[in-house]
Amino acid sequence: MGAQLIRADEARTPRPIWCVTPQNWREVASGLPAPALAFGETTGFKAEAGSLLVLPAADGAIAGVLFGCDGAPRDPLSFGKLATALPAGDYAIAHAPVDPRLAALGFLLGGYRFTRYGKRAGADVRLVVPEGADEAYLRRTAEAVTLTRDLVNTPANDLGPAEIEAAVRTLASRFGGQVKVTTGDDLLAANFPLVHAVGRASPRAPRLIDLSWGDPSAPKVTLVGKGVAFDTGGLDIKPSSGMLLMKKDMGGAANAIGLAQMIMARGLKVRLRLIVAAVENAIDGSAFRPGDVFPSRKGLTVEIGNTDAEGRLILADALSLADEEAPELLIDFATLTGAARVALGPQLPPAYTDDEPLAADLARHGAAEADPSWRMPLWQPYASMLDSKIADLNNAPGSGFAGSITAALFLQRFVSRAGAWLHLDIFAWNPSSRPGRPEGGEAQTIRALDALLAERYG
Numbered sequence: 260m261g262a263q264l265i266r267a268d269e270a271r272t273p274r275p276i277w278c279v280t281p282q283n284w285r286e287v288a289s290g291l292p293a294p295a296l297a298f299g300e301t302t303g304f305k306a307e308a309g310s311l312l313v314l315p316a317a318d319g320a321i322a323g324v325l326f327g328c329d330g331a332p333r334d335p336l337s338f339g340k341l342a343t344a345l346p347a348g349d350y351a352i353a354h355a356p357v358d359p360r361l362a363a364l365g366f367l368l369g370g371y372r373f374t375r376y377g378k379r380a381g382a383d384v385r386l387v388v389p390e391g392a393d394e395a396y397l398r399r400t401a402e403a404v405t406l407t408r409d410l411v412n413t414p415a416n417d418l419g420p421a422e423i424e425a426a427v428r429t430l431a432s433r434f435g436g437q438v439k440v441t442t443g444d445d446l447l448a449a450n451f452p453l454v455h456a457v458g459r460a461s462p463r464a465p466r467l468i469d470l471s472w473g474d475p476s477a478p479k480v481t482l483v484g485k486g487v488a489f490d491t492g493g494l495d496i497k498p499s500s501g502m503l504l505m506k507k508d509m510g511g512a513a514n515a516i517g518l519a520q521m522i523m524a525r526g527l528k529v530r531l532r533l534i535v536a537a538v539e540n541a542i543d544g545s546a547f548r549p550g551d552v553f554p555s556r557k558g559l560t561v562e563i564g565n566t567d568a569e570g571r572l573i574l575a576d577a578l579s580l581a582d583e584e585a586p587e588l589l590i591d592f593a594t595l596t597g598a599a600r601v602a603l604g605p606q607l608p609p610a611y612t613d614d615e616p617l618a619a620d621l622a623r624h625g626a627a628e629a630d631p632s633w634r635m636p637l638w639q640p641y642a643s644m645l646d647s648k649i650a651d652l653n654n655a656p657g658s659g660f661a662g663s664i665t666a667a668l669f670l671q672r673f674v675s676r677a678g679a680w681l682h683l684d685i686f687a688w689n690p691s692s693r694p695g696r697p698e699g700g701e702a703q704t705i706r707a708l709d710a711l712l713a714e715r716y717g
Contacts, residue, residue, distance in 0.1 A: 261380035262342035262370020264363065264397060265349065270387050274321045275353035276341065278328040278362075279306040287354055295322045309337065309694070311344050321348065328357060335361035335629045339369020339695025343381055351387040359389035360396070361629055365695035367401040373412040373699060399524045400709070404702040407517035411687050411700025415489035415506045419463040420537035423486045423512055427468050427535060430516060434523040436472035436531075451536075451580075453561065453572040456553050458538030460546035463488070465538040467577065472523055473530040478716060479586035480522070480529040481677075483577045484515030485570045485593035486537035493540050493566030494548055507700060508570070510687025511592035512537065518592075518705040525709070527716045534581050536573035540566070552650045556580060557673050562647040564655030570595050571669050572654055578673040588617075589677035590708065591670065592685055598662025599684040602635075608686065608703050609635040611667040614679035620714070621681070625707040632683065632704050635664060642668050 267273075279287045284306040288296055295314040304312045310327030326341065335357055341350070355362055363386060372380045388394045410418065410426060424440055431438045443464035446455035451467050458465025468486075487508040491497060497505070512535045519533040547553070551563045553572075556579040561572065570593050581589055599609045610632040612618050618634050625631040644656035644665050652672065656665050667682050674680045685703040692698045 261372055261383065262367055263383070263385045264367060264388050264394065265385045266394070267351075267387050270349045270351065270385070273349040273351040273387050275323040276326055276350050276355075277323060277353050278326050278355035278357065280328050280356065281306050283354075283356060292322060299325055309340055311340065313346065321346065323353070324350065328355065334694065336365030336368060336695030338362040338365040339693075341386070342366050342370030342384055345382070345384045347382040347384060349385045349387070352389050355389070360392040363389050363392045363397050364400060367397060368404055369695040369697070371405060371408060371697055373409060375409070375413065399521065400706060403517045403521045403524070403705065406520060407513045407702040407705065408700040410513035410516065411507050411510045413506070415539070418506070418509070419488045419539060420458070420466050420486065421463065423488060423509060423535060423537040424466055424468050426516055427470050427533065430520055430523070431470050431472070434472060436470050436523070439469045440466050442466040450556050451576045452554050452556070453576045454536045454538060456547045456551075457493075457540055457569045457573050460493070460543045461539035461541035463539050465536075467580070468533075468535040468537060469580070470519065470533040471531070472519075474528070475530055477528050477530040478588075479532065479584065480588045480712065480716070481532040481534065481581045481586040481590070482515040482519055483574065483581050483589070483591040484512030484533070484535045485509070485574055485591075485595065486512030486535045487570055487573070488537065488539045490540045490567070490569065491542055493542060493569060494546050495566045496542065497567060504688060507688050508594050509537070510594040510685060510700065511570075513700070514592040514685060514687060514702055514705050517702050518708055521705065521709040522712060525713060525717070527712055529712070529716045532581065532586065534577045536577040538569075538573055540569045555673070559652055559672060560650040562650040562653045564653045564657065568655040568666075571666050574670055575673045578670060582674050582676050585676040585678070587678040588681075589674060589679070590681045590683070592683050592704075594687050595684045596663045596666050598666075600686060602663060603633055605686045605688065605690055606631075608632045609663050609667075609684045610704070611635055611637055611682040611684070612680060613637055614681070617679045617681060620711050621704075621707060624710040624714075625704070628706045628710055630704060630706040632707070635667070637667055637671060638664055639668070641665055645669055645672075
């Protein structure tokens with residue numbers, strides 16, 4: 260079962276967890292049972308960030324736990340360590356100078372394990388919902404993050420375009436949404452030429468997945484996700500080292516799906532639309548080529564400078580579709596550029612928008628939810644890097660400069676009617692484990708956006 264939340268009346272004599280820092284150690288120590296305090300002093304426990312000491316009782320049971328929370332305000336999800344480091348049993352936070360909601364959420368997220376292929380979930384560690392924490396929020400959020408992580412972690416042999424479609428259909432069935440899917444050569448007849456071009460070389464047909472939910476008269480919020488189930492790079496093929504994580508190139512779609520679930524589970528007063536372009540960028544005789552020129556749904560022609568810049572192509576058609584109905588808010592998620600990781604690393608996704616209130620709200624909620632992003636500029640002088648000598652745009656500038664910015668500027672050309680647009684160039688992956696964030700697929704920015712949307716439309 261792994262890490263679980265329980266209510267106080269479900270707990271079996273929960274052991275207390277004392278969250279200690281160098282500043283409050285004396286205060287906490289004065290309230291500890293004498294044997295526990297003596298044991299802590301004998302072992303040389305120091306109230307450092309992440310330190311953990313299980314205190315024995317006289318009968319050999321567990322008297323409680325000392326947990327070093329120094330630095331926890333900088334990383335409120337640090338309680339995630341407890342989900343995997345504690346012995347099986349029930350626990351309750353007795354003292355914690357941190358937000359109890361984020362402490363409990365860190366515990367839940369830290370207990371995540373991807374178990375589809377036999378990995379065990381870990382010891383059954385149960386935490387009593389802390390006083391002041393919203394249990395429904397915690398369970399709803401952990402469920403959406405788990406869905407997102409599971410989708411990203413599933414290898415491409417078991418998660419292709421059809422399986423991404425199935426995940427969206429499951430969501431629609433659960434919450435009463437409607438789904439329309441355009442597949443294979445029907446994409447050409449429906450005017451999604453770039454989605455078709457990118458996905459046509461795979462035996463697994465490309466598709467455009469379109470979910471609608473909520474009152475049609477409510478404010479329109481549209482999510483768009485890049486769903487490249489696997490990216491070989493196409494004819495501009497990646498080296499083997501570059502393909503190792505390409506099962507996660509549908510991480511944008513996974514995060515959009517996760518946020519859609521959060522919105523529907525909250526019952527926000529919006530008309531939600533979720534659009535996912537799902538393809539596999541494969542190689543065969545029908546693969547699109549460098550130098551090819553394709554029309555887009557918006558009417559702009561695109562010259563292919565590099566077949567490994569495929570994500571912005573499928574997003575161009577998907578964003579054009581989303582923009583046609585002028586939603587109040589349009590958000591896209593994409594594992595789009597390595598340049599974003601060079602600039603900001605794996606933990607801090609770039610965020611692009613020209614809407615000042617939206618940028619400020621995202622930064623504020625990102626800080627409050629420990630789910631950060633960093634605003635980057637839509638620097639218009641760089642738009643000339645997208646020029647083509649024979650088409651309206653080139654999908655991959657020859658310059659190695661400002662790759663994440665030029666990708667965002669490319670996408671911006673396909674959005675003109677939306678009230679506000681936000682582009683998130685996420686990594687969707689933890690290269691190594693941190694408290695609350697196990698190595699592997701990750702949900703990025705969706706908790707911050709869930710809070711933002713709840714504030715606006717709750």
